[in-house]
Amino acid sequence: MKPGRSDELAIGIDIGGTKVAGGIVDSDGTVIARTRRDTPHRSTAPHVVEDVIVDAVQELLRHTERRPVAIGIGAAGFVSSDRATVVFAPHLSWRHEPLREALRQRIDLPVFVDNDANASCWAEWRFGAVREESHVVMVNLGTGIGGAILTDGQMQRGRFGIAGEFGHMQVVPDGHRCECGNRGCWEQYASGNALVREARSMIAANSPMAADMAAMVDGDASRLTGPMITEAAQGGDPTAQELLAEIGTWLGVGLANLANAFDPGAFVIGGGVSAAGPMLLDPARASFRRHLSGRGYRPEARIVKAELSNEAGLVGAADLARTEVLDA
Numbered sequence: 001m002k003p004g005r006s007d008e009l010a011i012g013i014d015i016g017g018t019k020v021a022g023g024i025v026d027s028d029g030t031v032i033a034r035t036r037r038d039t040p041h042r043s044t045a046p047h048v049v050e051d052v053i054v055d056a057v058q059e060l061l062r063h064t065e066r067r068p069v070a071i072g073i074g075a076a077g078f079v080s081s082d083r084a085t086v087v088f089a090p091h092l093s094w095r096h097e098p099l100r101e102a103l104r105q106r107i108d109l110p111v112f113v114d115n116d117a118n119a120s121c122w123a124e125w126r127f128g129a130v131r132e133e134s135h136v137v138m139v140n141l142g143t144g145i146g147g148a149i150l151t152d153g154q155m156q157r158g159r160f161g162i163a164g165e166f167g168h169m170q171v172v173p174d175g176h177r178c179e180c181g182n183r184g185c186w187e188q189y190a191s192g193n194a195l196v197r198e199a200r201s202m203i204a205a206n207s208p209m210a211a212d213m214a215a216m217v218d219g220d221a222s223r224l225t226g227p228m229i230t231e232a233a234q235g236g237d238p239t240a241q242e243l244l245a246e247i248g249t250w251l252g253v254g255l256a257n258l259a260n261a262f263d264p265g266a267f268v269i270g271g272g273v274s275a276a277g278p279m280l281l282d283p284a285r286a287s288f289r290r291h292l293s294g295r296g297y298r299p300e301a302r303i304v305k306a307e308l309s310n311e312a313g314l315v316g317a318a319d320l321a322r323t324e325v326l327d328a
Contacts, residue, residue, distance in 0.1 A: 008326065009068040011060055011109075012318030013053055014116060015039065015075045017091035017143060020049075022056040023311065024064055025318035029127035031311055033063035039091070046097050054106050070110040072321030073099065074119035074313040076146065081161035083112050083324075090179065112321040116140075116313045117164055118155050120270055120306070121148035123316030128307035130266045137264040138306075139166060139255070141247075141273035141280075144179075145187035149262060155320075167191065171253060190250035192226040192273045198243055199229050209239045230276045244276050245283040252287025259301055260293055270306035281305060 007027050014021045020039050023031040035056050040048045057071060077089030084100040086092075103111045121138035130136045134153075140146040145167030149156040157163050167187030168180050175184030176194075188194055202210035203221035213232050217223035233240035255267055273280060285303050289295060308315060 008322055009064065009066055010318035010322035010325075011057060011068045011071045012119070012314035012316070012321070013056060013071065013073045014119070014313030014317060015049070015053070015073065015089075015092070016116070016313075017076060020052050020056060021310070021314050022053075022060055023314045023318070024060050024068060025315050025322075027319075027322070029123065029308075029315050029319065031315065033060055035059045046093055047102075049092055049094070050099070050102050050106070053103065057107055057109075068109065070112065070318075070321035070325040071103070071107065072119065072317030072319070073103075073111065073113045074116040074317035075099070075113060076116045078162045078165075079113050079115045079118075079157075081157055081159065083114055083161070086113065087162070110321065110325050112317075112324050114155075114317060114320055115146070115148070115157075115161075115164065116317075117146035117148040118157065119314075119316030119320060120146075120308075120312035121150050121268070121316065122155060122320050123308050123312040124268045124270070124306050125150050125153075126319055127315065128268075128312065129304045130268045133264075133266045135262070135264040136266055136268060137258055137262050137301075138164075138268045138270060139251070139258075140271035141190065141251070141269065142192050142271040144193065145191050145254075146271070147258075149264075166254065166258060169254065169257065171250070171257075186250070186254045190247050190254060192271070194250075195229055195243055195247050195273060196224060196226050198246070199240070200224055202239070212237045213240060226272060227275070230273075230279075233276060233279055241279055244279045247273065248280040248283030249287040251280065251284040252289075253291050255284065255288045255301075255303065256291035256293070259288075264301050266302040266304060268304055268306050270308075270312060274305050277305060 020037040022035045024033040078087040086094040086097045136150040138148040147164040147166035172184035176188035178185040200221040203214045
């Protein structure tokens with residue numbers, strides 16, 4: 001069955017480092033009911049996170065008389081190829097957690113688990129910025145970098161379900177230490193964390209170039225966030241604009257590498273940092289062209305901003321689960 005041929009409802013749950021967002025989603029990708037919870041701290045036992053998911057689902061079910069056909073879970077972490085187990089979630093206490101089975105024991109609906117970037121990519125292909133594109137690579141710039149690959153309407157999850165972890169490609173040998181244990185990972189140079197790290201270091205050094213950003217946080221660098229830097233850049237702060245351009249330049253370097261590996265027709269850029277729009281993407285496009293192998297003699301992938309914003313994860317998770325059930 002092709003996606004979109006049914007008017008059945010599905011529930012999508014997007015589990016991030018700070019929030020659990022849920023919604024009832026129709027076959028057009030419209031969210032007709034929403035809910036939100038705080039994500040339990042990573043030290044919390046796995047069942048506490050499951051309690052939050054179950055509570056969110058039960059609230060959503062009270063908002064509709066039509067019973068959804070499935071629940072899709074989008075989780076930030078490694079998800080097994082059978083879409084049942086969260087192998088590793090850096091922001092949660094899940095380690096080889098059999099999430100699908102745990103939820104099925106408490107919710108009488110089919111449950112499918114996927115990586116959150118896969119869910120977002122699917123949503124952008126079905127309803128957003130890259131509709132009709134046959135070969136898509138998504139890059140989500142948030143705290144780190146998540147990614148996903150879609151080819152001819154199929155998510156490419158890899159043999160073990162862990163494809164798309166682009167953020168941990170090494171781009172600088174012996175560079176910044178990464179949480180993954182290696183050095184010089186891409187996300188140490190082109191993510192929200194990288195943006196905030198550089199801005200905070202300027203404030204901590206009392207750089208006059210960072211005076212405007214320092215004023216936003218009364219000189220307390222630890223209070224500065226990525227959205228605040230973007231706000232400053234949009235307000236004309238040249239240093240904030242320069243920092244975003246640096247992130248964009250590193251983004252373009254990584255995209256050129258990914259073009260060599262996957263040759264997509266489009267890159268779709270999502271995540272919180274993408275809110276910077278042209279201030280991020282224009283430098284990324286310029287850097288991409290400069291670092292692309294065979295430049296001038298090959299077609300270039302489009303680089304576009306995601307359209308579905310913060311709801312891409314839950315919309316994609318719901319639609320993937322609905323498609324799975326209706327294809328069975």
